[in-house]
Amino acid sequence: MGVDKNDIIAKLKSIVKPYVNNLESFEQLNEGTEFIKDLDINSANLVDIILDVEDEFDIRIENKEMEKMLSVGASLKIIESKLAS
C-alpha cells in the first residue's frame, strides 16, 4: 500500500515543530526546506527529530541514511523507501 507523500510531510511538520526557531520558514515548509539553514533548528535537536521519525513511522534509520537527513525532501525519500521495503 502506497503512503501519501503529503501525509508524510504533514507528520514530519508536526515532528519538527517543537525544535523550530524560524517560524516564518516553518509556515512555508516544503520539500526544499532545510532543518538547520531554513528552520534554524539547533543541531543538537537533529537526533531528537530522527528518533521521533523512527517512532512515528515505525522504521529504523541507519547511520548512512541519517547523514543526509538535513532537509524535508531528504527525510521524505528515506521514509518512503523504508515504508516501501
Add this chain to the structure above:
Amino acid sequence: MELIGNDIIDWHIAKSQYHKLRPRCLEKLFNAFEIDLILKSNSPLKSFWTLWSIKESTYKAWQRATDSAPVFNPKSIKINSFNKVFENIASSVSINSFDLCIHTEITTDYIYSYVASKIYCNKIFRVDEYSVFKGLLEQKNYAIVKSDTGIPSVLNKNNKQNAPLSISHDGQFVAIAFNQSIIEEKIYNDLHVFIFVPYQPDIKFSNYCKPRLSLF
C-alpha cells in the same frame, strides 16, 4: 592550516534534558568509548553535553576546512582521548582525515568547546551583549555573513575582505571564535576593551595558548 570551530551549551537548559541519555539516542551519536565515558562519569548528562560540544566544534572546523555541504554523522567524529584537569578538558578528536585538539571549559553556566589554536581567540557574550557587539560591528561597516553552506565570516564592507569567524548560540549565550590578526587595527583599537581579551599562556596545555574566557 589553523582550524576554527566552537560550540557552547547553556547548562541551565541542558541540565534538564535527561531524554538525551536514552540508549537509542546515545547509540546514534556516540561510539563505544564515548558512551563508556558518559555512563561511567559522575554526571552523565554533563558528560553527554561536553562530548557533544567537542564533536560539534570539530565538525564546524572540518566543514569549513573542506568546504563540505552539511552532513549529520556524529559517529564519524571520534574522540580518541579525553583528559580532564579540574573543569578544563583537552581531547584529541579525529574526523575523516583530520586530527584536532579540542579544549573545553565547564562552568556552572555553560560548557564551551573550541579548537585549540595559537591564533584564534574566544569570547562569550550573553545574548543582549552580543546584539550590542553586532551593532558596533555594523557601525564600523563590518557584517557577519554566511556562505551557501552556512559557514559564517566577518565581512569588511570597505575592502570586501573576509575573516573567518565561528559562532555558537545556545539559550542565553553566544560564543564567537575569531582571528584577531585578520580584523583591521582600526576596529581592534576601537573595540579593544569590548571584544578582545589577551591570550594567556596556559600551563596545563603548554603546547597551546589558551584565550581567557570572560563575560564583561
